[in-house]
Amino acid sequence: xxxxxxxxxxxxxxSSSFIEGVRALKGEYSGxxxxxxxxxxxxxxxxTYDLFVIWYYQGWLSDxxxxxxxxxxxxxxxxxxxxxxSASFPWRRILLLVFEENLRRILGQSDFALPYWDWSSDxxxxxxxxxxxxxxxxxxxxxxxxPVTSGPFSCHEKRSNSRNTWRVAVECxxxxxxxxxxxxxxxxxxxxxxxSLPQSAHVRSALQSLQYDGQDAGFMETGFxxxxxxSSSPIIPWLANRVHLWVGGDMALPTAANDPVCFxxxxxxxRIWQRWxxxxxxxxxxxxxxxxxxxxxxxxxxxxSFPTPFGKNLTAQDVLDLSSCYAYDGLPRFGKQDYCKAxx
Amino acid sequence: xxxxxxxxSVSPWALGEFLVHHNSGSTTAPSSTLEELAERRNxxxxxxxxxxxxxxxxxxxxxxxxxxxxxxxxxxANAKGHFVVSALPHSAFxxxxxxxxxxxxxxxxxxxxxxxxxxxxDGFFALPNRPDQLTTLHGDEYDLHA
Numbered sequence: 001x002x003x004x005x006x007x008x009x010x011x012x013x014x015s016s017s018f019i020e021g022v023r024a025l026k027g028e029y030s031g032x033x034x035x036x037x038x039x040x041x042x043x044x045x046x047x048t049y050d051l052f053v054i055w056y057y058q059g060w061l062s063d064x065x066x067x068x069x070x071x072x073x074x075x076x077x078x079x080x081x082x083x084x085x086s087a088s089f090p091w092r093r094i095l096l097l098v099f100e101e102n103l104r105r106i107l108g109q110s111d112f113a114l115p116y117w118d119w120s121s122d123x124x125x126x127x128x129x130x131x132x133x134x135x136x137x138x139x140x141x142x143x144x145x146x147p148v149t150s151g152p153f154s155c156h157e158k159r160s161n162s163r164n165t166w167r168v169a170v171e172c173x174x175x176x177x178x179x180x181x182x183x184x185x186x187x188x189x190x191x192x193x194x195x196s197l198p199q200s201a202h203v204r205s206a207l208q209s210l211q212y213d214g215q216d217a218g219f220m221e222t223g224f225x226x227x228x229x230x231s232s233s234p235i236i237p238w239l240a241n242r243v244h245l246w247v248g249g250d251m252a253l254p255t256a257a258n259d260p261v262c263f264x265x266x267x268x269x270x271r272i273w274q275r276w277x278x279x280x281x282x283x284x285x286x287x288x289x290x291x292x293x294x295x296x297x298x299x300x301x302x303x304x305s306f307p308t309p310f311g312k313n314l315t316a317q318d319v320l321d322l323s324s325c326y327a328y329d330g331l332p333r334f335g336k337q338d339y340c341k342a343x344x
Numbered sequence: 345x346x347x348x349x350x351x352x353s354v355s356p357w358a359l360g361e362f363l364v365h366h367n368s369g370s371t372t373a374p375s376s377t378l379e380e381l382a383e384r385r386n387x388x389x390x391x392x393x394x395x396x397x398x399x400x401x402x403x404x405x406x407x408x409x410x411x412x413x414x415x416x417x418x419x420x421a422n423a424k425g426h427f428v429v430s431a432l433p434h435s436a437f438x439x440x441x442x443x444x445x446x447x448x449x450x451x452x453x454x455x456x457x458x459x460x461x462x463x464x465x466d467g468f469f470a471l472p473n474r475p476d477q478l479t480t481l482h483g484d485e486y487d488l489h490a
Contacts, residue, residue: 032356
């Protein structure tokens, strides 16, 4: 059965189910404690949601951390930190699939599909209006604050023991290691050094990259992946990193998944990647651009494998076509129209 | 990738098994009090170029003190000459001091500072808005709405 992932702002059912499901996962004991995961700061029970925070963190950092400038040999070698490497898009796709399936399970909704946040639409607003976009209203995700005090993921110190309080349980320390904590969620929403979200024009520009990785990855950020991830650009990063820094607070850390908006943003990245894949599959019609007829580059990134909870490593090649699992209600377009109806 | 496999493999217990065992060691976390951080100074960092003609490798040692206290900020320079810290994976900085200042802003509990007139009621510190630093390799592609 194929599920349709929809824009969270256009589907109230998806929005309310997402919030309800996330809060339920946060309240579900996973059967694991923090000490089992080597997390410092006192042994604490971990919720199922916390496991996803740890998994996302492991996508950024590990003891086998490799600089993004040191490219993995073109082989099937596993990648230690997939979010810093060519494996970022396929790795995120697996994370989202597992997260989505857990939401389905805990909601008891077999047809639930993860919604996405099209941040480039908000990025097309004037910067002063972006933090007032509907996503940040109290009835959706709530607004900014240290801690956030509005919306479903708020924390009020006076009723810190309330079941309705969202408490961050695992965070990254300044030296990059996990530790336990008990505090509210933090968000900036454009109050840091990045004051505006990426715009749809930036997405269209990235989609025009013919290659997944640039020829000289690490130096020339010409590939789709580098442009979308935004790795290593100083001060003002590219797309995904820019979103994280604009939201700020917990989203700026390797434990960004503590803020549920992280999953909505990752889902949008996956949606954009799906568009890129669709554009460049030889069997598809050529896009309405003046570029030469594109083909999906069979590069080394397709063979880089990464560990998954499915009991085996997967490669990007394995997850390119998941049309049997899900589709998007619309994919970004780099032509004349803003969106086109398409299936993943 | 089939749906039955997906449902079978993603129970919280299975995910926990994966995180604990498959990534064993990847989250081994020392305590992060300032005193203990001080014991774990940056001992070195290296980077190399992927250029095919020759392999260039540079190793450097970085020590960071904040208010006189040495800290392990996992600060390093990448091959582009930008500074990065592990705890701020979405950012790169043109100077090491900027990187550490950003780290301190991101971790207010770990880097407390005296209240001043700059502190705002909502808890956010005013970050410097320096147009001279808003230029990047690709800065011309962004409308910064200056």
